[in-house]
Amino acid sequence: MMVSKAYFEKGADRWFIRGSSDEVTTCGICGRSELKGTMVLETPDGETIYCGSDCGARLAGKPAAALRKEQKAADDRKKDEERKARAAAQAAAAGDEEAKIMFWLRSQYPQAKATRDPRDGFAEASGKSWFQLRKDWAAAGKP
């Protein structure tokens, strides 16, 4: 979208940089197209605009280099949050899997002794390695 001139008259300190975009390559302020990427700015009205770094710097009243630094920090924060969320999801999935395997093994080998590491008990009761037991579970359709 193009930004009306009225935006320029609002306080520059109320513009927020929200990161960068590779998908939008047209500056929403001057209309220049085929940019390598755009900055994602939030206007004082809470609207999102995409613009080139020069226009963004003019809007925010800061040097382009300073703005790019802020943009990078915003991008890094976002990436960090995404990485944490992915790790948490993976951990949850791994925990689920472990619980499912244990439950299944208990139904397969009810005679297994309670050992400090339950895997040892199942390995002993089945005469199979933990690796093989995992394979059995997978072959059973990961019930």
Ligand SMILES: [Zn+2]
């Ligand atoms: Zn521009």
